[in-house]
Amino acid sequence: MQIFINQHPVELPGTQASVADALAQWNARPPYAVALNTQFVPKSQYASQALHEGDRLEVISPVTGG
Numbered sequence: 001m002q003i004f005i006n007q008h009p010v011e012l013p014g015t016q017a018s019v020a021d022a023l024a025q026w027n028a029r030p031p032y033a034v035a036l037n038t039q040f041v042p043k044s045q046y047a048s049q050a051l052h053e054g055d056r057l058e059v060i061s062p063v064t065g066g
Contacts, residue, residue: 004056012051020046022057033060 001012005026012025019034019041034041035058041049051057 001051001053003051003054006057006059017051018047019049019051019057022051023059026059028059031062033062034058035060 001015001017003010003012003017003022005022010022010025012022019036023034023046034043034046036049036051037056038058
């Protein structure tokens with residue numbers, strides 16, 4: 001299945017995948033926040049939130065400074 005992570009196409013194996021699967025494939029390093037098709041996904045739902053062909057994930061890291 002093909003999805004987009006931060007506007008880059010990513011091919012996930014198989015036909016079923018979760019946000020957690022996509023983050024593992026992307027090698028995302030915490031801390032970060034995730035939005036699926038512009039909707040915030042709580043960390044507690046990463047493993048249960050199913051992805052579908054063409055979904056768009058945004059993985060956003062915090063920026064520090066002042």
